[in-house]
Structure formats: structure tokens, C-alpha cells
Amino acid sequence: MTDPIENLKKEFENYIVPPSWKDRVWEIEDFRKFREDILKDRESLEKWWEKWANEIFWFKKWDKVLDDSNPPFYRWFIGGETNLAYLCADWQIEQGRKNKVAIIWEGEPVDEKGEPLEVRKITYYDLYRESNRIAYMLKEKLGVKKDEILTFYMPMIPELPFYMLAVQRLGAKHSIVFSGFSAEALAIRIMDAGARIVVTSDGVYRRGKVVPLKPIVDEAVKICEREGHKVEKVIVVKRAGNEISWYEDRDVWHDELLEDISGNVEVECVPLGSEDFSFILYTSGTTGRPKGAQHSVGGYAVHLYATMKMIWDIQDDDIYWCTADIGWITGHSYIVYGPLMTGATSIMYEGAPNYPDIGRWAAMIERYGVTIFYTAPTAIRMLMREPEETFTKYDLSTLRIVNSVGEPINPEAWNWYYKVFGHNDAVVTSTWWMTETGGIITGHFPGLGKITPLKPGTNGFPIPGINVAVFDDDGNPVEPGKRGYYVITNPWPGMLMTLFKDPERYIDVYFGKYKSKGWYYYTGDFAMLDPDGYVWVLGRADDILKVAGHRIGTAEVESALVSHSAVAEAACVGKSDEIKGEVPLIYVVLKKGYEPSDEMVSELKKHLRSTMGPVVASDALITFVDTLPKTRSGKIMRRLLRAVAEGKDLGDITTLESDVAVEEAKKAYEIVK
């Protein structure tokens, strides 16, 4: 296997300029100066972000751009008031986009010719009306007030963005839980947010089948009740028509709630200030308890607006498509809020990329004339296994910017993406960011009129106004071409405000590592810079996995397994996988009286599915050991387990309690690999 770092270093001087950009190349040195100029002092930094803030709508403008009096709790646009719902609907109508299509939604089912059976084109006016009706219903019938948090467990259907905008309108907040999560994961998130209302659907179409969602909510609500938390209402959107159980005094159909509410109701859009937040989104950390990243209103909006312009160069005639699920941050920011607040036409697709066949996405790109496309490397690597003709038989020539996100993109996948989807002429970059950053942090910037050359596999540059660094353990910058810890060195508008109900953990997780040096945001990733200053993110440095781009905490996987009656201990690490990037590799110690067997593996997988959901369970590799390698102080040495899986040198093992465990791990690995 080639060393991934050496593989990337080969690309440091592989400068690629798409032919249609050849007269618009930004000399790297000039771009560096441009960025440095913005970052040179506080005044120019504030001026830069203020310029973007001035382009969006505010009920009331700010008095101060950045308040850093209580680091690391930075606040942006102090005194300013705006609202995401207003930006995404009302303001678009005011700008003359009333009848412009905001969302093109395509359902998964197809006819015998492979044509979609359901396409909904939702205009900005439709979006305005539907979100107003829902807001009215939530307020008048269910008593939803400003600041209440509602949990959404929904598939990719238009009602999801309608509900998102509806709660924003009321100044309420959403906590969206990815619909691939299990009942238990959902329950934990409902309880942590204290949600009394959950919105879901009966089911969803996925790979030609109906996948039920409502039963998972039923189960989650039961868990909540057992723990003493009452969910008062479950709103159900009818989507797949599957049969579901019904709890009379709790469940209510979305359609029935809206039946008597006219299409013309309007609900006042509540102005929200810099201390208000817009939503929380739970994400995995290195302990079992998920973290609720709490996002702002004004700063978040400005960050999304600026990146929609700089990274996506969004224009009124673009057809923009991000293939993520709205349940993750990429969908929040770049299917819903970012595209809608810039008046774009954004595509939303319900189903799987390979239904009815692997050409589905390419067919859709042709069908709608997609100009901007955003997907994950894992999807690209899956498509790459097919002959190019599978995709190039469709007209992909409309694509002008095709980016990726979620995990590092290997140069081979980048080259394929550039050639096949980008027809050797699109801007292609890997935009690095996280749930916590709110919006994109690195990439190329066609929206600024010129681009620095592309390089296969790179993350490009930090966006102007944001700076990053690569540090060693002590917080000293690492030289170009060397691996280190990736940090963001200054506050930025889209950054999380805090962790919901847990400010101490916010300080500790993101600003603890280099505390003695100053307030550096620690990303948890490894990265390197190249001699030109391009960023190359190499993967997680901590106990978080990216499985097919989905963020999974190994601690959560472990505690899920330990909750099975046969399991004494479990240790989960990432094993690299050609398509998925990483898959969970789990070493299990069984309790006395239980024996390893194939049946036990299937039993544990089943358990994993019901506790963590299918994303983790379907790719998990489970193997058995009698002991786990531990330090003398009793900590599991995951580093060793990872080294075993990568066939790497074990490094320093002086703290290891007994080397028997390593030998065992090696044997156990041979069985599953």
C-alpha cells in the first residue's frame, strides 16, 4: 500500500487550471497577499466581514462586528437582528424572486422507463406560504413559543425545510436527528434538547423499498418516557403510506393539523439577536455523550452567505445540488439555509444514488441542467468502479463547480471527478469544514473572480478572513509537508457559540489543547500545509470515525456494544476502506459463559443496528479477543489496535500492561480482515 502522505506530496506541484479559467488565474503569491491584507489587523478583518454582512437583510444593523471580550465565546454582529426564515423566504420575495423555483424535489420511485414519478417544484412564494402555515399551526394549535426546541426525525422531503423555516420564523429552534439513527440515539437527543414535539414521517422510499420511520420514533418516545421525559406530540407527515401504529392522544397527522389553515396566513417573523441561537445539531465527540453544537443567527447567516458567493459563485441562473442529507450539517447549511438565503434553485433528492441504477445522479444532472454539484468522496469512489460511459452518456457539460466534503479525497478520486463530472474544465476542490464551523472553511474561490490552481486532493486555502495552522503537540507550527494538528487561529462568523448546556465542555474540547498558547480552535484533525500554503487535511487525530462521510464517535459504538448482555468490553477503531474511507473495526471481549461464533457476530450486529442505526451496523467488522491492550493505568490503547489493522509498526509500547493482548489483537484481526 502506498503511504497516503507520500501520495499527496506528489501532488504538491501538480497545478491544474481548468481551460475556461486560464485567463483568470490568481498567482499564489498575490492571493497570499490578498488574504494577509484582510488578516493583518482587527480593523481590516472586521471590515471584511462587515462587507458581507452588509449584503444581507437585517431588521436592525449591528453596533459592533466582533465581541471577543469573553473568549472563547465569541459573538458576531452585536446588536444586529435578523432571522434565517426571513432571509430564506421573505427577503427573496422582496428581491423579485417570488415565482423563482427555490427547491426542486425529486422522489425516489421511478416508472418503467426510469423517469421519476414525483417531482415538486417549490417556488419562493410556496416556501413562504407553507412555512407560514406551519408556523401559524405550531403557534396557535400547539403553543410553540420563542426558544422552544423541536426535534425533527425526517427523511428528505420538502416538509423538512418547511418546518425548519417555520420554527425559525417563531424564534423557536430545531434539533434535527439524521433519520438513519436508531431509536436510542434519537431518544438521547430528544431528552437532551427537552423537546416536547417531534416531527417525523410514516416512512421514506429508499432503494425501491419503503423504510418505516414512525416506529423508531414510537420506540424513542417509549425510552424517553421510561427516563421521565414526556413527548407531548408527534407530528407525522404522510410520505410512504406504510402502516403505522397510532397513539390517539399523542400522534397527529401533519395534513390534519393544517387542514383548516388558509394558504394566506402570515406569522410575524421574530427578529433574533446575537445572543439568540438558530438551532442545535448533535455531533459525535470522543466520549459517549453527543455534543449539541449550538449555532448563531447573524454570524451563521453571514458565513453561509459569504461562502455561497466565494466558494459556489452562486448566480441567479444556477441549478445547485448538494447530495447530502439535511440531517447532517452539510444539508443544514448547503441544501437549506445557504442556497435559499442567496435565492438559488436547490435540488433535494429523496433516495439512493444507485436506484434504479448507478446512473441516477448523472441522469438528474442532465434532467435539470445542474451547474453546481456537491458530494462526498465515498460516493465518488463508489461511482468510480463503473465504466465512465455509465455517466458520460448523460449530458454533464452544464457542471461548472463540483466540490466534495466529509473526508479527505484521494488524488485518484479527485482526478476521476474532475474528468468525468467536471469534463476536465470545472473547478473542483475539497471543502474542509465541520459541524462546529457552521460553514465551509477551505477551498477555492471562483466567486472572487480568479482561482489559484487546483491540485488533486487538496483542500485549497482557508477562506479569506479565516486563518489556520498546523501545530505539533506543544503548539509550535510544523514545517510544510509535515503532519501535525490542524487548528483555526482566529474566530470566524459561522463558528458554534457553545455546546448546548455545556459551556465547560466547549472550552475543553475545542480550546483546551493549546490553552497555554492562546485561544486556538482545535479541530481534532491531522493536516499538513504544502510549500505554497495549500491545506491538506489527512483525517481525524482522535477517536472519531468518518464512515462513508458520516461522523461516528468510537466511544458511542463501544457503549452501544457494552449494553449487550454478552459483552464485557469493546474497543472500536477505524479501519481504512477503499470506498467508505473508514469502517468501524470492533474488538469485543465476551463475558464468561459466552463463546465467539458467527451467530454471536450477527447477534451483535443486530444489536448495533438497533442501538446505533444502520450506518454503523452495516459496515462494522466485529472480532473477539480475551483481553484488550491497555496501559498500566487501565486505558485501552486504541493506537495499537489501529496499528495492527494498518499493519504498521506499533511504536512506543512501554506503557503497555501486557503484550499478550497485542498478539491476540493481531490474530483476531486476521480473522475479520
Ligand code: 6R9
Ligand atoms: C462537513 C462535515 C467533520 C470532519 C472533519 C474532518 C472531516 C470534512 C473534509 C474532511 C478532509 C474534507 N472532513 N470535510 N476531511 N477533507 N474536505 O463533514 O462535518 O460531519 O462534523 O465532520 O469531517 O475529519 O473534522 P462533520
